[in-house]
Amino acid sequence: MTNTSENQPVADPDEPFLTLDLTKMALDSANVGIWILDAVSRKFLPSNRSKILFGFLPEEQVSFDDALLKVAGKNRRRVLAAVEKAIKSRGNLYVECPLNMLTEKKHRWLSIIGGFSTSDLNNNYFSGIVVDITEQKQNDLRRSRFIGIVSHELKTPLTTLKAYVQMLNNWAKKQKDNFSIGALSKVEKQVRKMLNMINSLLNLSGAEAGKIHLTKQTFSLNELLNEVMEETLFITASHQISMTPCETILINADRDKIEQVLVNLLSNAAKYSDAGTSIEIACALDDHEIKVSIRDQGLGISPQNIEKLFLPHYRVESKETEKIDGFGIGLYLCSEIINQHNGRIWVDSEIGKGSTFNFSLPV
Template structure:
């Protein structure tokens, strides 16, 4: 019997190898893009000439051979999001930085909303003779799944919050009774129960805020208040919960801002809690604020584990947690920093971190001053 006969025989065909060898890199790239259902685009930032692929046109609701300018594409973006998308793209051009945005568009053919992710970057590090190019993906199914999950989290969180609020009220009533009875043991025990209830309420509030952020529904109730006063209040409250750490308040300017006080308090609490969570009990944590022109910069510095450069760029993404032997036993959902970033961005501020493994981290954010 021929060794090549039978069901598993491999025919000796030189045409197969010749065909494979004749493939160009561009052919392989096109097949890969088509298989991944990805559109590509190229743009000259100087002339604003825009070159979309057929799949990119389709994703924006145009026919494959139909003309589509950059302005035409932006007109398909939902009205509320259009300004932010254009600003993000212009900012990437100006700073020569990586672009990544997610935006909803309305397809005029079927009048349905779809979600697209747009990624891009410069082809060259030099200013001359370079162009901006990227890919576009349809992430509608992923977004719908995320929204369903967010709605579920929001519903469950609301249901959990009601009995916990009642439990907190009963603990306070019992605590008042114990004080009248001068029952120190009961007072101490109820104090610990109250701390745990506060922790659970904070976690539930974080989940509610996460579902709101992912649905684009972080609402701000802005009012004028003193940021330096809020910082002192948050530090006092944090020391009550995590009394093992020493928090140093660096001299702060008298700063008034127009912002959502509760949301900024949440940012401060999250950053201070993180600093305490990822640093040794004996290590100091420093917090301070400095006026810089028309904005105030707040910093929370610790001497903890630090963050590797590869993790810094992903740190403010939802559900992202740094995975290492040192952090595997530290509890958390990976949503605190994401919520901080969403809140600060909604206030037209910036948030970032300066860190080095083994030498601690310095989280900073800015807010416009009144």
């Protein structure tokens, strides 16, 4: 009788440890750190590489609060909010942040990704990786400076062109020249679109450099909503846009920046929904904040795309969206503007059933 066990491969007892060592070597060579956070006790277990990336020595004991204190300025609150949200919703974490490094002249930028390894509600181990993206961020800033310079140079002649087109349009109306009125209206519409694109690029340059400046004033939100709705209807006549009546609301904010947010959200609602469908605007006021919602009947957004929707240069890639123009900067700018106002911005969506983009501002 043949002993088949002699033909069986013998398991190597060191194989699991060898695999772990190889994985660690691969991650270290890629300058990637690993971390684990207990969602209940908040005990933080970073790898040596994670400690180094956060500016600590490998032998130091590092708590979650210690790591958070390394995050620069106002970004600290944003990172903490992202972690808390991911833990509470048992979703994924994706956040980029600069660190205060005393030994370095420039900020070090980290990308932090994490989530729960299983869907088991008893699993409290929230884990992930941290990557140094400083070089990528510096390239982004150089690109933003270039975009800012070029955009600024383009804006001056376009503003002059817009003024001349408006003058010619007024003259054509006095002459009752319907052909010229129609043609000049179309030219003015395209000039306005180009100016909006240039303003977005200029604001992107400022946002990525951390230089969005607010000029706050007290104004009627209702009036602004009506103005933006009428402007959008003029540019995009293919959709039915309506607004739910709400009480008169006065807010103290940067009117131009809030207008930019509204224009962007409304134009997106039109771009990503079929012609003839409706877009609804609503606003509500409570004791602590004012909330604005824009609902469309468009394509909808999947949960994995929602998490990255407000990141710079991110666009949802699909067969339906590949022919839709865009730079992937509009929602990022909206997010930065609302965050600068100490507000919140989020989206509720379901594939095939449309999306509702919401933002709130403190009263």
